[in-house]
Amino acid sequence: MIRSAGIKLWMLTGDKIETAVNIAFSCKLLTPEITRYYIDEKRSVQIFKQIKQAANTQNLYVTEERRFALIVSGEALSRISKQEKL
Numbered sequence: 001m002i003r004s005a006g007i008k009l010w011m012l013t014g015d016k017i018e019t020a021v022n023i024a025f026s027c028k029l030l031t032p033e034i035t036r037y038y039i040d041e042k043r044s045v046q047i048f049k050q051i052k053q054a055a056n057t058q059n060l061y062v063t064e065e066r067r068f069a070l071i072v073s074g075e076a077l078s079r080i081s082k083q084e085k086l
Helices: 017-026 044-060 074-082
Strands: 035-039 068-072
Touching (some): 035 044, 044 074, 068 074
């Protein structure tokens, strides 16, 4: 389903989120032209606010050539995957 939607999913790890981002630039997965949205809060409510804000911002600028990256910290990913109640 993800592939049919044209979404590319990569998982890069590092001791900090900045390390993973630097690796992504080194591998040319990220370029300066790609808009980056960070999901790195510690509380579920704040995490979902960041996701909504990224989605709303991206919808304002939708074009065929528009590329963006959603960069999620390990802690935020863990909370998202647990689907905690808000």
